[in-house]
Structure formats: structure tokens, C-alpha cells
Amino acid sequence: MCTACEELVDPKQIQLEEIINKHKHQNGPLIPVLQGAQEVYGYLPAHVLKHISKALRIPLARIYGVVTFYAQFRLTPVGRNLINICLGTACHVRGGAKIVETLEKELKISDGGTTEDRRFTLEVVACIGACGLAPVISINNEVHGRLVPESIAGILAKYE
């Protein structure tokens, strides 16, 4: 009883319940619930997946299958700032690889990695649809375009 009460005090837990209740009765609730949960927790911790499994009556193995299939879902926490480097075709032909190289050198991490101080996570993505501004990166969904390697340091400095 008491532990149940304590759990409910956690505001994230309350938000998760709300998300589950919102989608529980619709057809195909799993992906919207996982997306909502990730929004709340920043990633999908094991205990959250177990909870979703129970609440939606979907086997944990199936949930794990879905989580690992889609690029959006992550099982490990990310840094405070998420950098998506676009390597779509337009960015590729306009020198996107040089931007990746510069970022990797600057942050000393590679694709998928997080800096030790948890300030940045780096992810290479296929296309964020801002091809007109290639090459681009987006940091926390904020797009920075027409980049040259020299502009990277200044942009990174804006994010704590």
C-alpha cells in the first residue's frame, strides 16, 4: 500500500498514468504510449516498459521488439542537449560529413554517444527536411543551417 502511494507521488509517474489512460481504449495504443513515456522520462527505462506492459496487457517481449525497431525510441538516457546531424542526400553532397567530423572531434564522442558531462548526445539522422539550408544540424529541435566546420564551436557554446 505505502509503496504504491509513494510511487504515485512521483510526478512523472502521474504523467505516465495520464498518458496510458488517454490511449488505453483506442486501437493500437502502444506506440503513442511509448512516445508519451519517452517525452516524460527522456528515454524508456526498464521499469516504465514493465509498467506499460502490465497496463496495456501487452507482453514485455513484444514491447521490446517494437522499441528496438524504431529509431525514435531509446533505452539509455540522453544528454541535456540532443544534436541531430543531418546526413540526407542534400547535406551529404554539400559537405555534411565534414560537419560530423568536426562535431565528433569537438565533443570527443561518435554517433550515438553522450559526452561524459551529459551535456551533449550526438546522433546522425537521415533527413530532417531542411534540405534548402544544407548542411544542417538540429539541437533540441532547433535547426541550424548553411553550416561550415568553423561555425560549430559558436553554436555549441549556446547550449549548456
Add this chain to the structure above:
Amino acid sequence: MAENQRILVCAGTGCASSGALPIIDILKEEIKRQGLEETVSVVGTGCQGFCEKGPTLVIEPQHILYTRVTKEDVEEIVSQELIKGERVERLLLIDQTTQKPVSLMSDINFFSKQHRIVLHNCGVIDPQKITDYTERDGYKGIQKALKEMSPEEVMEEVKKSGLRGRGGAGFPTGLKWGFCRQTPSDKKYIICNADEGDPGAFMDRSVLEGDPHSVIEGMLIGAYAIGADEGYVYCRAEYPLAIKHLEIAIKQAEEAGYLGDNILGSSFNFRLNVFAGAGAFVCGEETALMASIEGKRGMPRVRPPFPAVSGLWGKPTNINNVETWSNIPHILRNGAEWYTQFGTEKSKGTKIFALTGKVNNTGLVEVPMGTTLREIIFDIGDGIQGGKKFKAVQIGGPSGGCLPEDMLDLAVDYDTLTQAGAMVGSGGLVIMDETTCMVDIARYFLNFSKKESCGKCTPCREGTTRMYEILDRITKGEGKEEDLDTLENLAYTIKETSLCGLGQFAPSPILATLKYFRHEYEAHIHDHKCPAHNCTALLSYTIDTEKCKMCSLCAKNCPANCISGDKKTNTPYVIDEDKCIKCGTCMDKCKFGAISRA
């Protein structure tokens, strides 16, 4: 200026990331400060298409275009343009031929050579206001359908228009609707495929961001013709602004009685849901997309049964892409006959292309089917950046192909492109110049297909990986004699035997580059040279002792410490090829052009 004016500020993703959003607020404030709020209004619109020159804004009714506007320019625009009626010359576009500033959109090739049907509202209306849409004849198509036409007549009209699916394959839309309509069922679904995963394409995003009601109206008309009462828009999660605008539009349409029960007083009911995808390219495939909505791994399945017979949750389902749906209201409003005046014999209407890469005017353009590649790239796109030479145009993303210069006069429609070894696909046009290596491009696309392969069928899962490995080797100068034959063999096998479109078209970039740029592959394999000087492993740098002033800048900047020489002892600077990592820093740093690359 007594006349009422509207200032349209592009707030699409492209311009927003160039700083358009603060401009809107500052502009509103400045207009108020200078006492013009009675006669001038400011509208944040969807994508105006001219991303290269963003942020852009248009002054109506004169259609004056300002480019690369910053918030510091706002005061001058208000006091000079709005009050005195004089142009702010430094913000106007410079015509590349005359080198003079042009102000009117009708004088700018980028706009005047386009024909906008689907994009007719994009960049003109406020996408967050349903009244902006209805004022420009919005929802007249569904009104006409419900009040004057039977579902059969609507279907006939779409068939007569000759509209073909804009998602890539070009299947006749009316025919597709017919299959779903014929299947008896108590419940049917329609889906809008907005999982625009092709790298280099962003027209669907721009339509959803800039004119979401046109997609809703198209789906309403489709649902009425097919007999569906529920629909989904499956949109990439990477497009948060598109999802936001769509959700606002759906709410407004519900309040206005266009969505829900007994629409416009008829017995027709329709509900629309938005489903945010979770990042899987393969979900652009119909059966994978439906699996994803059902909450499963987005993997394609064998067809038949086709979705028109057994689709979402086993019910008959019709799927079309954003641009296809967005064409429908125009066809209903103006009639099939009007629509067939645009395009070629077998490909009617217009097509939106996302023009990107090494072209001067990147952006979104809509042209009638049958327009030549040359017109799109050189007239609308204003040619190649930096005066370089055109090499190839990549059409249709990872499923398409690259076409060389002698194909530029090809009239773009579904059939001619397929014959040439490319495809219309979603409509991404990536322009490449002499510095782009075609082997590297093929490798790039195979890397993409390899990563995005869902792994269900062996030819695609294993085949794309093997093809990638071969291409990767070739770009590293480790290509073997037999590689090209092996690649071709693999490509045809994978094309024939893969389960879905992803695998079937994954070899296309290889086949097209082998067809038109075989000499580049051969140069990599036989001569260990990359003709475009792009593949790092095949480059070599040398210092021309004649031009070298022995300033030592190259040696100081070399990260591998492989350049040596000494001015005092007059020892010439040389690069140690064994230690050189081929980064090109020395060449960039040299002020005398003494370092060359081969």
C-alpha cells in the same frame, strides 16, 4: 500607401531556422509604432518555397519579394517600403543575368516558371486559420461532392482527371479508390501517408505545414467516394510543426462541421486521427505503415491480400500520399477536364519537386508534368553553385537513379523517368556537380538502404549489406576486377526477389550509376583515382616547389605532422605520403596555391 497591404512572412521550417519567427513579432510591433496597423497586416505563412534566400517575405497586393531578411531590416522595410512606397534595394533578389535587383515575383524565374496547384495556398495563407483556407475556395470541393454528386460520380471524376499517386509508383488514384470501394465491409479506412522518409524530399512536410486543410478536404472527398468513415494521417515524428498545424486544422474542421457526424447536413460521417511515426523509413511502404499504426514493428507483409481488401485491422483500406490527397479538392472544384490540361498524355497535372544540392536556388517548386529537367535546374534553379559544371541529377531518393547531362532534356513524367533508369519517386531532385563522386553517391544510398532494411527478407537484409561492402571497398581503392559484375548480379537478384519496394528499388542507385558513370567506377578500380577528388583514400597531395614560398603554414597546421622543410637551410617543403591522412588542411591553408590534389 492608403491601400490595404498584407505582409506574408514565410514561417516554414527552412525560414524559421534562418530566423523568421522573431521577424513576425518585430514587424507587428514596428507597424504599430509607425501607426500603420489599420492598413497593414502581418501573416506568418507556410513554406513559400524559396528556402535558399530565406527568410523571405512578400508584400501584397504588389507581390514584392524581400530575401534574406533579418530583424535589423524590419524598421527600414516599414519606413521605406510601407510608408514611402520605395523598395529597400539591398534586400531584393539580384537577377543573375542582368545583375540588377528585381522586386516583383512575376519577374523572378524561380516563381514565374512554376505552376502552383497543390502549393496554391502555401506561403499565401495563415495555415492556422481555417477562414484563410475557406476564403480561397477551401472546402468548396467537398461541398460540391456532398450536395451535387454521388460517390460513384466523385470516383469517375478522379478517374477522368488521370491523377496518379504522387508517392512514387504513380498508380492511377481513381482506380485504386475503386478497388477499396468495391470490397464489401462494415468499416473502411483511408490513410494519408506522410511518412516522407526520402532524404532530400520535403514537399509533403511543406504542404502539411502550409496548407493542412487541403489534405483534410482531399481525404474527406476520398472517404465519401470510397465509403470510409475513419482516417489516419501517418506523419513522421521528425516533422513536429507539420503535426502541430494538422492537429489545429483538424480541430477547426471539427468545429466548423467538416469533420464528425452528418457532415454539412448529409448522412456522411468521417473522423480523422493523426499518428506520429516513430522513425523507420520502411513504414513508407503501405503494409509496414499499417502494421505501425496497429502498434507493431513496421514490417511489410506479402501482398495479396492488398490493403484495399484487407488493410488496417483487417478492414479494406486506401492509402495515398499527401500530395495526392492535396490534388483532390482542386479536381473536384474545377473539374477533371480542367486538370487534364496540365501535364503529358499519361501523367496529368503538376508535380512538386524539392530542388536541393549544388544548385543556386534550392527550394520547393511545382511544375506541370512534362517539364524538362533542364528547365527545372537551369531556369527555375538558376544553374549550378559557384559556376561549377553540372554532373548529374539524382531523382527519386534511395529508390531512384542519377541521370547525366545528356538526359537533361528529358520531359519529366512517370514513364520517361522509369525508362531512363530513375523514377519520379517522391520528387527529390538532388543536383550534383563535378566534385561529387558517383561511386560515393551509390555507396551513400546503399548505406541508407542497409540501415533502413527491416531485416524480414533475406535478399534485402543481406544483399544491401554485401553491395554496400563492395562499394565501400571501391571508394577506398581496394576494388577488384570482378566487383562490377558481382554488383550487377547482386543488384538484379535483389530487385527480383525482395519482398517490398525498399529492397526492390535499393539497387537502383547502383544500376543507374553503372549505366551512366561506369568510367568513374573503373577509374577507382583500375587507376586508383577518384575523378571527382572526393574519395579521401584515393587522393594524393603534392607541394609545387616553384610556387612554395616556404612560409611553413602548411607544416604548422598539418594534424599528422607529415610536412617537413626549412627556409633557413633552403630545404623544400614535402609531404610524407605514408603518414599523410589526406585531410586537405594544408591545401586549405596555403595562401599561394602551391599545394595540389590529384
